[in-house]
Amino acid sequence: MHVNGQSHRNTLICDLDGTLVDSAPDLAGALITLLAEAGRDGLSLAQVKSMIGDGVAKLVERGFTATGGCPDSSAFEALVTRFIEIYNTRLVVETRPYPGALETLTGLKEQGWRLIVCTNKPETPSREILQALELAPLFEAVAGGDSYPFRKPDPRHILTLLEGIKASPQNAVMFGDGPADIGAARGAGIPSLLAGFGYGVTAAEKEGPDHRIEDFSALPKVLMALNASAPG
Ligand SMILES: O=C(O)COP(=O)(O)O
Numbered sequence: 001m002h003v004n005g006q007s008h009r010n011t012l013i014c015d016l017d018g019t020l021v022d023s024a025p026d027l028a029g030a031l032i033t034l035l036a037e038a039g040r041d042g043l044s045l046a047q048v049k050s051m052i053g054d055g056v057a058k059l060v061e062r063g064f065t066a067t068g069g070c071p072d073s074s075a076f077e078a079l080v081t082r083f084i085e086i087y088n089t090r091l092v093v094e095t096r097p098y099p100g101a102l103e104t105l106t107g108l109k110e111q112g113w114r115l116i117v118c119t120n121k122p123e124t125p126s127r128e129i130l131q132a133l134e135l136a137p138l139f140e141a142v143a144g145g146d147s148y149p150f151r152k153p154d155p156r157h158i159l160t161l162l163e164g165i166k167a168s169p170q171n172a173v174m175f176g177d178g179p180a181d182i183g184a185a186r187g188a189g190i191p192s193l194l195a196g197f198g199y200g201v202t203a204a205e206k207e208g209p210d211h212r213i214e215d216f217s218a219l220p221k222v223l224m225a226l227n228a229s230a231p232g
């Protein structure tokens, strides 16, 4: 679909952790419990925030690397399994949507935007979190870090999800807080919008996002501007 010679954007791909929901307190709680079980020191919330964005295995790896070293192969796999077990008991204890997320996305949906989630968190807990926080009805589709054999920053994570709902990359916009989001969007050839309130913001800035917002209330305006006709 073209409007004024440009592709009309009507599909918003949302990252989950650090973009739709502030999930760091529960992820940190689970990681700190896991570290304690292994006799390791704790980590601050700020430290854990900087480790989120590339899926659970990376989070566990980074947590152990930062506290004395990461075990390899089978011992590591057991830690990831245990992490998921602990995290499953506290998916939404402290996790909440960012202020204005529900209202803003509801408004966009009413205006005709198609909303989908592309996260590196495994699909099952992602769906459970969206359901528990009453965000699930907004989204047409959800892809997690384990939904396909690839994940962000691989652009195929985004492209396969779009294909699944028969949406074109030419009509899509990526909204995320981490370098994996901005990198995947660039690889897929779609504009990216950085959630400046999220976790991977400093690293994401280096990937050159097309736009940046500091809260949800700014989202509709940026999306409208994207669809506005080019000057001249
Ligand atoms: O699970 C993670 O590390 C984060 O996932 P997301 O930022 O892609 O939602």
Ligand SMILES: [Mg+2]
Binding pocket: 015, 016, 017, 018, 019, 052, 053, 176, 177, 178, 198
């Ligand atoms: Mg994120």
